[in-house]
Amino acid sequence: ETGVTQSPTHLIKTRGQQVTLRCSSQSGHNTVSWYQQALGQGPQFIFQYYREEENGRGNFPPRFSGLQFPNYSSELNVNALELDDSALYLCASSFVGGRAADTQYFGPGTRLTVL
Amino acid sequence: AQSVAQPEDQVNVAEGNPLTVKCTYSVSGNPYLFWYVQYPNRGLQFLLKYITGDNLVKGSYGFEAEFNKSQTSFHLKKPSALVSDSALYFCAVSLISGGYNKLIFGAGTRLAVHP
DSSP states (O other), X not given: OOSOEEEOSEEEEOTTOOEEEEEEOOTTOOEEEEEEXXXXXXXXXXXXXXXXXXXXXXXXXXXXXXXXXXXXXXEEEEOSOOGXXXXXXXXXXXXXXXXXXXXXXXXXOEEEEEO | OXXXXXXXXXXEEETTSOEEEOOEEEOSSSOOEEEEEEOTTOOEEEEEEEOSSOSXXXXXXXXXXXXXXXXXXXXXXXXXXXXXXXXXXXXXXXXXXXXXXXXXXXXXXXXXXXX
């Protein structure tokens, strides 16, 4: 098991609501990345945070936003939820962002269901 | 476009037999390649990675992977499969863009090991 934790484990929301997911990085890691894994698909990169700044984003709309705190924990916020946002959301931490060789260690994920 | 392909949705193998899970990639420049495993209702666990050097990479739980530059492949292997190896396996390539790195995943291959 990695030292990456996520909360909550499961969440059910209705369309149009807002949600906040939380992630605690592995000790010593200062970079957090978030991924969305729809059912039957591989994870898709949402964005990455390094030293409390977003330093990269995938093909996701602005209603997906995030924060990283001084202790390197992180939040993913999604506004105006849509049915297609139903997925497993994965947080991954790594030692330093911006290096292709760095291993990203994943948490157990948060299963979001939008009704 | 830079991508990863896993041509098999599912691989079936008898316990004790060797297993291979296939992965091909399409990237510009030197590839940084990873294998992750996902058990039901769990996050992704890191198995191994190829950065440079020896084409045969050894990883966790007896898994290894062979990098073949001419065939742009990075197949996952294990000499003797266990029933407990049954899971979903993802191949990924790590890409640098600006100041961040992201993982691009294949669609995944479900491995079923039968007693």
